Amino acid sequence: MMDKKQVAAVLDQMGTLLELQNANPFRIRAFQNASQIIEGITEDLDDLVDRQTLTDIDGIGQGLAKIITDLVKTGSSREYEDLRKSLPAGLLDIIRIPGLGPKRVRLLYEKLKIDSVEALKRACETHQLAELTGFGEKTEQNILRGIERLRKTSEKHLVPRAAESAEKMLKAISRLKAVKRCEVAGSLRRRKEVIGDIDIVASVEEKHRASIVKVFVSQPEVSSVVAQGETKATVVLTNGINCDLRLVRDNEYPFALNYFTGSKEHNVEMRSLARRKGWSLNEYSFSLLKGAKKQSRIPVCRNEEDIYKALGLSYVPPELRENMGEFDASRKGAVPKLLEEKNLRGTFHVHSTYSDGANSLEELTKAAQKLGWDYWGVADHSQIAVYAQGLSPEKVNEQRREIENLNARLKNFRVFHGTECDILSDGTLDYSNDVLAGFEYVVASIHSKFNMNESEGTKRLIKAVRNKYVTMIGHPTGRVLLSRDGYPCDMVQVIDAMADYGKAIELNAHPSRLDPDWRLLKYAKEKGVKVFINPDAHNADGLRDVRYGVGVARKAWLEARDVGNAWPTREVEKFFAAIRA
DNA sequence: GCCGTTTTCGGCCCGACTGTTTTCAGTCG
CATH class of the missing domain: 3.30.460.10 (Beta Polymerase, domain 2)
Structure with missing residues (x-):
């Protein structure tokens, strides 16, 4: 009845409602923590519920397991309904206003019967708040500004x-x-x-x-x-x-940098580790814990590395600081050597003047060489994309001849000939297999029928993955595959299929559309699915957009060998050839 | 509410800023 995203949202809301009730802060935290955990799991939530293995997860005990099970099975839960009925729904909106926390929201509700943002706005404008102890004119002004700010900055x-x-x-x-x-x-x-x-x-x-x-x-x-x-x-x-x-101060700097980099979850674990050494950790320093039974001498920390070292850890790169396994890896000295921007040797999802790109093959080659790359790959639209001058099979042949001529002239540089081929609504591709066989690689993407239901959407993609000529699944419109609120499909199933067929996935790093979910990428890595960081570039400048994908790739623990465009030319050729073999 | 090679009870992360106080609670990160 409820998927993990919905369950996570409910648990978070329960945490907020408990805050408004002035409940035990640790109980509140347990709910907020559980919300995070559920959102982050890569296993199937239904499976965990069916096998009754929820309590195996750290942070989920009997009580939460019961609530989660009820939510998944029935779409509701006794505890949730009781909590929700205890307070007006509008308070959940009010508490999102910067400057207002549970205590004051509760007070406003009890004293002034304020139960919506609108009512709050009116009360501020008529100076009703200033009459309450603890509130003044300044607070009214701040709340009004907060309401305005919330409206403006609600999007991240x-x-x-x-x-x-x-x-x-x-x-x-x-x-x-x-x-x-x-x-x-x-x-x-x-x-x-x-x-x-x-x-x-x-x-x-x-x-x-x-x-x-x-x-x-x-x-x-x-x-x-x-x-x-x-x-x-x-x-x-x-x-x-x-x-x-x-x-x-400069001696506090490493601590401050570490603290304000977070994440909150990472910081909590850092402090717990410090406590075990008999220290307290804050944003300025380690200090000896008063009354601790066991205390170790505090070492001097000149940089972040020293802080981790003091706690018996190797350095954890900022991208991994989510308390999602980095402490274990760090203790074992198994923190991966993450992808660097300089590892990238080229990229593969680039449009030229043949379809809707702004630059010629020659111009794009120059731009790629300027970036110090060894290759790039053209992936113009397929024939159904009339709006983008998708290529007819004849045009494809013409383009192939130009690329062959270009490659013959280039020294130590290679242009690959690919396509961004549409996945039609039934999961078949926009070119016949004969035409597809002529490309070195095929990025298969969806540009139509975004309103399918999830199971149809998933089927459509998996059918495309099974096509022998498809190299990688792309995400052309931004609100697509690796994003949480994108194309309706069960991405875990699609990634499983890619693993089965040895196919790759594209991390589309187009900056105006970026919202990839690194948890899914991490899952792909675990499954052995190769990733290509592609810019979906429509001009020479756009090639550089791969750098925005590198950060997300690092978050997903990707190393150079996990990423196709970090490989040397020969390896790329081998990978493309292996797919159609 | 969760958790336990120090514990099944008693812990669970901490400091600055703001606005209203006349010594501090609430909020935020």
Whole structure:
């Protein structure tokens, strides 16, 4: 009745409702934690329920297992219904307003009967809040601004846009003489697929703090200042993204950087590990735990590596800090050597002037050479894509001849001839097998009929995966395969099929459309499915967009050998040939 | 609510900022 996404949402909501009820904070955390766990599992939730193995998962006990089982089986649960009935639904909207937490939401409801954002807005405008103890005029103003901000920033920001702003702000800070070290932290450093806000950490002598904060808040990118203190400032940038600056002493810097990089889940585990050594860990330092039975001497930590070392761990790259197995790997010294941008030797999903691309084969080749690559692959649209000048079989032959001529002239560089072939609604492909056999590789993509139900959608894709000439499944429209709210299909099943048939998957890194789910990518890696980081480029500049995919690939623990475009030319040729063999 | 090669009971992460206080609670990250 409910899938894992829905179950996760319900558990999170139960946590919030418990907060509003002023319940035991650890009980609250148990629900929030469980929500995270369920969202992250790659096994089939139905299976776990049927086999009654939910309690094998760390963090899920008898109580939560019962609730989850009820939700999956019946679509509801006694505990959930009781909680939901105990408070008006509108409070769940109100609590999302920045500056309002469970205590004050509860108070507003009890004293002023405020049970919706609209009612709250009216109450602020008529200054009813200021009459309550603990509230004043300033708070009313802040809430009104919060309501407005929530409306504007409810959507999260994509990595490339946030990265661009972050670079500008970082540059403004780092060029100041008083700043010793500074770096972007937070989810941007962890390369999450979407970014909430930008965190910058800087080390600076105390006497210079005020001047640094002043420079920060007066940057041209800043549209308003939310908070400005001695060690912290928060601003809203002109593009609507929040940006935080934290100032610390230089000896505190590694701790601050680590702390503000997160994730929260990673930090919680770090602190637990510190406690076991008899230390307390915060954003400034280790300190000896008062009254601990066993205490170890605290080593000097000059950088993040030292902190991990102190806890008996090898360095954990920011992309892996999600408490999703990185501590185990780190203890065993088995942290993978993650993909680097410089590992990439080329890319394969590129459109030329033959279909809807803006640059010729020659121009694209020059751009790829300029990036230091060894190859690239053309993948123009197939014939049904009339809107994009999809290629007829005759045109395909013409293109092949041009590529052969080009390759004959090129030294130490190779252009591959592929296609982005449409998967039709019945799962068959837009070219006959005869035509497909003429390509070196085939990216099979969906551009039509996005409103199928999940089982039909899954069948359609798996049928395409089975086609002997398909090399990799692409995701052309952005809201597709590896994204959580994309094309209706059970991606786990599709990945299983790819593993069975030795096919690859495309991580489409087109920046304007990026929202790939790294958990699914990680699952693909575990299954041995190769990944190609492709830009879906329509011009020469677009080739560079692969760099946005590298961060997501790192989050999924991908190493150079897991990624097709990190292989040398010969290996790529072999892989393509093996698929049709 | 969860968890246990120190525990089946008693723990479970911590500091800064804000606005309203006259010493601090609530919120945030």
